[in-house]
Amino acid sequence: MNIFSCLCIFVLFSAIIAFIPHPVIRFGGQAQDSITHTEIVQLGFIRSLARFFIDVKTQDRNKIDIQNFKNEHTIDELYQLAHPDWTKDKIKLYSYPLKSIIDTIQVRNVLVDLNPLTQNLPSAHFDSESFNESNHRIMRLRMKIIEDVRDSNKNLDSARGKIGDLLHTLQDFYSHSNWIEMGKTEINPYIGIQENIGRIAEINQATCHTRGCKKVLSNCNIFQAYFFKNCPMEYYDCKENIVDEINKQGILTSGYVSNQFNDKGEPVVKPSNVEKCSHGSVMDKTSHQVPMGGINKDAKTPMFSPHYYLHDQAAKFAIEATERFFNDLRKDIGDTNFDRLFAINPTEEQIQKAAIAIKDHEKFHFLTSTLSIGLSTGDINFDKTLKQRIQKIISLLFNIKDDTAPTYDLSDSEVDKSSVNIHAAPLLIDNSKTIKRRQFGRRRYKWIMI
Template identity: 45%
Template sequence: MKLNIYVLYLLLNCIGIYGFIPHPLIAYGALSSTSITHAEITQIAIMQSLTRFFYDTRITLNNSNISSVNEEEYLTAEHTIDDLYNLAYPEYNELQVAFNSLPLKFVVDDIITQNVLTDFNDKTKKLAAAHFDDEAFINASKRILQFRQIIINNMQYVHQDLSYERELLGQLIHTLQDFYSHSNWIEMGKTNINEFIGVNETIGLIAQPNQTTCTNNGCTKIETPCNLWQEITVGVCPLVYYDCKNNILPEINDQQLLTSGYAANDMNENNEIIEKPTNVEKCSHGSVLDDSSHIPAIGGINKDSYSLVYSPHADLHKKAADLAIKATERFLNDLRQDLGDKNFDRLFVINPTETQCQIEWDSMSKGKRFRFFSSDLTAYIKDDGRWLIKLKRFFRRLFRLIKSIWIRMFTSKENINQPTYDLSDKGVNVKDVNNFRAAPYVIGKEELRRKKRMIYLARKRRYL
């Protein structure tokens, strides 16, 4: 029985407990929800772009009549970063793959970290333009364009340290991703990305400041008492939140007018608080921690997670996350085209020098770890509805999961590839209950008891 509970703990920990908030919040063993985070969205999109890069620049050159990689199979198969290096450099052994891929992995981790920090940094966590909040579409679009141009301009300098450029890339990708979870793009019936973002300052028609966009109708108020765990993680009792459907005025969506939710205490670029209008009913961001959700129009429209506690439009979370991944990959592919393959390689350190590899290898031996990068995460470019392909993907994921569980259960060796989710060196508390953008998930009493039991068993085995 104890083993079964511990296996359940590992399953939950390995499968990925995420929300379209910054990252999988780690509290008492990483139990939260099954949503999709900025961290996961970013890594998947980068890996998709890298999949194409490796094929174009290496794998096609390796192909011969004797041994070749089928393009269709390659693009539909799931790959980890190590898989891509194995295919691009078939002469590498396992150690060489690990050695040569390490700089790229840490670059990806740095970009993800900067993406996540957008929700924690004092300069950006309340900045409307950093999140497409408060109908700040023009300023958010300008932000993406400005950061993109700085990256392109600075890449002209061959010996430039690219830390700043990666910081900007992570931040602008965050803003790009938030468009799909914070605006009404999905509710307008859109099934593809907004191709103007990152290209034009104007990305569509926008609702007027004095134009009503949301209504109280369609939102059901939910009020529940707090259990002990919820008091600790949320800090607001009782829990008051909304389940909203069709609360955006039909004429707004029918006319294809963009709107986004107002969030309490958001600010503009001049550090001035943006108040949700009271003379006209605008949409709120919405969350148990968003006070604006109680100002008419009540509720909210964000799709950040599967949890109604944090996302009034939780039922649209998957659609928003899927488009965010697609938009991020598209942005990276366009950036590659503008930079050229050589500079794109430099930006991500895809083909590092031996010195670059050795520096990261030595750093890891001294304790450097990934904050968010997951070595086991897979990505593919083309979806394939054929049952055989889906079956192959399923068994590959299952194999990796079982392998991970086996290693954790029966070895005492530290898994150096396990992300730490630690931003303490950045002065950030990832469990800050006052930050609604990074709020921990609420779990029920039964899950809490199971969680405590799993923690006890895990600690007993010295895994925590």
């Protein structure tokens, strides 16, 4: 049992609150030791920010230690390297607007899994072999972002929101497609850039088989029994269940998911006359249709991801693709607009607002100030990221004073946080919803999403 599971059990049985964990499928939620969409956004941006500081400082002919910038750093540490004479308080103040913007992007990224318009839309997630549609979505969003940023009179909040929307779809490519199973060692450089992102499986072409998938029957713990109702749980652990020729020939495929609809509102159903892959998970009904199983790599557990053992590689590719997007965006709009878009050097108005927010101890939804990464893929320390996340959750649950801990609160986002779908089943904490509709203890908690 991992630390987070122990924490859940402790919280429930210590009569502090009721803890109702919804299993999270995509990176956007905290499924055991899985890397999430929000962390991928921040890690990718930190890398891009490091390159920005290196280039700008070099252009200004400032003497800097380039290698030091390439090492593992947080956002604040990069600001300290760029401005060695600044105090910690000044760094906190001047980096706050940028952090707030990244936090906004993270929220919009998560909402793709909660917004009724996108949560069951294949093209928002590269599901159901919707490669052309998903790529067109990214291309449209990218063009609109560039157009908005180049207009100096336009409010940039809209562009920032679109970045979150775009990055979610881009990141899902690596956990939902068979790109990794093909044996690829680099990210797909064509997504969002050109029409053709690779050869796609034909509609009548078989892509998966049941061979290699093992059905798992798992007893429910108290949380799972409350949520799933049907126990024992059934899901699949799959290896080499993609048709061999599909991977050998470099043909793209992705899994079908139950209860999906295209942008016209028409149902997207897994074919019954040809063996197509399922997304897979304990929540995906298509995983029980021939061919059984699935291929997603969203989480690091077979309960939610039949190809769970490839999760880390999918996360690494997603981080690289996220950084690549930010770097390419910077080339398209120029350093001045990139600076303005992310408030790297904030205006006086932004600084004043930041000062008020800091004074009022306002917290971010998802941004974690202690998250760090270097410019090398090998510098990704997932264990460190996960330990930091656990510490933040503990500080939140037990009201430990930690100004760097996010709130994980989406109550201001006008979404149905009790909504459950395969793409996002948020972890909810609310004293009004308990296993037996009883109130445990006195402490009150808002709905939060982790």
